Amino acid sequence: MDTLPVPAARPAGLEPPTGAELPTAAELAGYVVAAAVWAPSVHNTQPWWFSADGREISLYADAGRQLPVADPRGREMLISCGAALFTARLALRSLGYVPETSVLPDPRQPLLVARVSWRRRAAATGYEQRLFGQVPLRRTHRGGFDPLPLAPEFLTALAEGAMRDGAMLRVIAGEGDRAVLAAVTETAEQALRADSMYARELASWAPAPGSTRRDGVPYTAYPARSGGTRPHFAGRDFSHGHGWGTAQSGPGAGPRSAGVVCLLTTTGDRPVDWVNAGQALQRALLMGATCGVAAALHSQPVERARLREFIRTQLGGGYPQLLLRLGTVIQTAASVRRPPADVLFAGGGEHLSMGGR
Numbered sequence: 001m002d003t004l005p006v007p008a009a010r011p012a013g014l015e016p017p018t019g020a021e022l023p024t025a026a027e028l029a030g031y032v033v034a035a036a037v038w039a040p041s042v043h044n045t046q047p048w049w050f051s052a053d054g055r056e057i058s059l060y061a062d063a064g065r066q067l068p069v070a071d072p073r074g075r076e077m078l079i080s081c082g083a084a085l086f087t088a089r090l091a092l093r094s095l096g097y098v099p100e101t102s103v104l105p106d107p108r109q110p111l112l113v114a115r116v117s118w119r120r121r122a123a124a125t126g127y128e129q130r131l132f133g134q135v136p137l138r139r140t141h142r143g144g145f146d147p148l149p150l151a152p153e154f155l156t157a158l159a160e161g162a163m164r165d166g167a168m169l170r171v172i173a174g175e176g177d178r179a180v181l182a183a184v185t186e187t188a189e190q191a192l193r194a195d196s197m198y199a200r201e202l203a204s205w206a207p208a209p210g211s212t213r214r215d216g217v218p219y220t221a222y223p224a225r226s227g228g229t230r231p232h233f234a235g236r237d238f239s240h241g242h243g244w245g246t247a248q249s250g251p252g253a254g255p256r257s258a259g260v261v262c263l264l265t266t267t268g269d270r271p272v273d274w275v276n277a278g279q280a281l282q283r284a285l286l287m288g289a290t291c292g293v294a295a296a297l298h299s300q301p302v303e304r305a306r307l308r309e310f311i312r313t314q315l316g317g318g319y320p321q322l323l324l325r326l327g328t329v330i331q332t333a334a335s336v337r338r339p340p341a342d343v344l345f346a347g348g349g350e351h352l353s354m355g356g357r
C-alpha cells in the first residue's frame, strides 16, 4: 500500500477515533476490527476473531465456523480470513499507520492467521482512502450485469493488484472457456444440491426472513428469482426451495450478461496461498467498488475436488481459488455482520472495551 493525505470524509459507521491526542491502542484495535468484519466470507460465516495486545492485533481463524462439508480443508475459511486481514491493514493505513504483517507466524498455531503491528506513520494515499471508503458499502452481487464492457486498463490494474498480494486474477475472455466455466459451475451446483449433508450445511447459514442473526446470508442479499446470465452461471440455492429473496428490479426478466469472468488463482495451494488469495480478493472487490464495478462470486466449482482439478489442468494458470464475474449493475443487496465487540478480545482473553483508555 502506498502513501497521501487523509481525507475528511469517512464511511458511515466507521468513525475514526477522534480527539487531539493520538488514539490509544485499544481505540485503534476497535476501529480496525470494526472495518475488518465487513470483509466477505464464505456463506458470511465470518470465521474470525481478533486479539489485541498493545500495538499488535492477532487475527485467528474460528474453526467453529468452518464449513466441514463444503470446506473440509479450511481453504475458504482462510480465504475469508485473508480478506479480513487485507481490510485490517487498510484500516490502519487509513489512519496513517504503517502495518507490519506476519502471515501464519507460528506453525504450532495453524489458526493464528496473522499478526499485525504498527509503529511507523505515513499519510495514507488517495488509492488507500478510496479503497477504504468502500469497505462497508461493497456488496456481493448475485445475478447478471449490464451489457457494458469494462475498461482493459481497469482489468490490468486488478491483475496487478492481485500480484501484489501473491495471487493472480486471470480474465477468462474466450467464449469457449467462459462456456466451459459456466458448465463446470452448473455441474458443481447440481452435485452440491444433490448432497443432503451439503444442503443442510448451506441451509444452516441461510436464515429465514425475519431472523435476527448477524451472520449467514440473509434473504436481502439474493434475488428471489434470477433471470439468469448468458452463459448461465448457476447461483447458490440460498433459499432452498422457500422462494425467499428480494424482488428483482431493473430491466426485464430475461438473461443478462455474465460479465467479465475471472479466476483468482495461486501458484501454490498451501494455507499461506489461501490467505494471499483472500487478501487479493478483497483488494479486487474494493478496487471494483471504487469504479462502480460489482462482483458475483462462485466457489461451487472449486468445492468439488475433481472439478477444481479439471479447471486447473484445462485452463492453466495455477490453483483456482475462486471464480468471479465482474460488471456494472444497480445493486440492492444488503448483508449483516456480527458486532465487532463479539469478535475482539484483549490479549488475556477478555472482551476489549472499544472506546476506553
Ligand SMILES: Cc1cc2nc3c(=O)[nH]c(=O)nc-3n(C[C@H](O)[C@H](O)[C@H](O)COP(=O)(O)O)c2cc1C
Pocket (backbone or CB within 6 Å): 038, 039, 040, 041, 042, 043, 044, 076, 077, 079, 080, 083, 138, 139, 140, 141, 142, 216, 217, 221, 235, 236, 297, 298, 299, 300, 322, 333, 334, 335
Ligand atoms: C471464499 C468465498 C467464497 C464465496 N462463495 C460464494 C458463492 O459461491 N456464491 C455466492 O453467492 N457468494 C459467495 N461468496 C460471497 C459471500 O456469500 C459474501 O461475502 C457474504 O455473504 C457477505 O456478504 P457481502 O460480501 O455482500 O458483504 C463467497 C465469499 C468468499 C470469501
